[in-house]
Amino acid sequence: MGFLSVLSFAHKLAGERLDAGGRAIDATVGTGADTLFLAKAAGPRGGVFGFDIQPAALGLAEDRLRLAREESPGALAPVTLLAQSHAAMLEAVPPDWRGTVSAVMFNLGYLPAADADKTIITETASTLAAMDAALALLRPGGIVTAVLYPGHSGGDAEAAAVEAWAASLAPQAAQSIIYRQLQRANAPYVVAVEKKGGRSSA
Numbered sequence: 001m002g003f004l005s006v007l008s009f010a011h012k013l014a015g016e017r018l019d020a021g022g023r024a025i026d027a028t029v030g031t032g033a034d035t036l037f038l039a040k041a042a043g044p045r046g047g048v049f050g051f052d053i054q055p056a057a058l059g060l061a062e063d064r065l066r067l068a069r070e071e072s073p074g075a076l077a078p079v080t081l082l083a084q085s086h087a088a089m090l091e092a093v094p095p096d097w098r099g100t101v102s103a104v105m106f107n108l109g110y111l112p113a114a115d116a117d118k119t120i121i122t123e124t125a126s127t128l129a130a131m132d133a134a135l136a137l138l139r140p141g142g143i144v145t146a147v148l149y150p151g152h153s154g155g156d157a158e159a160a161a162v163e164a165w166a167a168s169l170a171p172q173a174a175q176s177i178i179y180r181q182l183q184r185a186n187a188p189y190v191v192a193v194e195k196k197g198g199r200s201s202a
């Protein structure tokens with residue numbers, strides 16, 4: 001049967017905590033696969049914000065969301081896509097979102113599209129700032145997931161920094177885990193952080 005892929009594992013962690021009517025953030029929209037996943041899980045009474053610094057990525061995501069809305073009218077949460085760095089998420093989402101968000105998903109690295117500029121990648125400093133912001137936005141029991149890519153240039157240092165950030169959090173405030181294939185050092189892996197105090201953080 002095999003283990004879940006890193007993307008499926010991240011979806012499982014986020015989906016288990018994001019109920020219909022809930023709030024979620026895609027911190028790295030890219031082609032919008034995670035955005036659509038979150039919008040389906042949150043449903044029409046929920047809400048999703050998405051961030052990407054590349055207008056081309058947001059265009060691909062908008063296309064994906066439009067097709068999904070045509071296929072299943074009324075099934076998705078309202079989605080707000082912002083052409084902004086995820087480092088600004090705390091200021092960019094409505095003030096009443098603070099402490100209420102069920103899931104914030106990061107998928108680091110470059111835009112996975114054929115004609116994408118693969119020199120545009122997530123950067124450690126803004127990634128870590130965004131992760132701090134994400135933690136402030138989470139409700140107790142909510143989760144931050146990050147798919148990390150140590151196999152590309154710059155991705156190894158960023159992955160190590162995210163891992164160190166997650167490991168440094170006070171255990172009373174949050175619980176951090178890692179999901180990683182031990183025999184392939186360059187394979188993508190997941191770090192996830194659950195905020196303490198909720199239904200699933202006993």
Ligand SMILES: C[S@@+](CC[C@H](N)C(=O)[O-])C[C@H]1O[C@@H](n2cnc3c(N)ncnc32)[C@H](O)[C@@H]1O
Binds near residue numbers: 030033085112121123
């Ligand atoms: C691996 S891709 C995301 C893949 C996406 N989940 C999908 O379904 O296609 C990473 C994305 O992060 C974006 N990105 C890079 N720096 C960013 C930043 N500071 N804030 C938000 N997005 C950023 C890139 O433009 C790229 O589209």
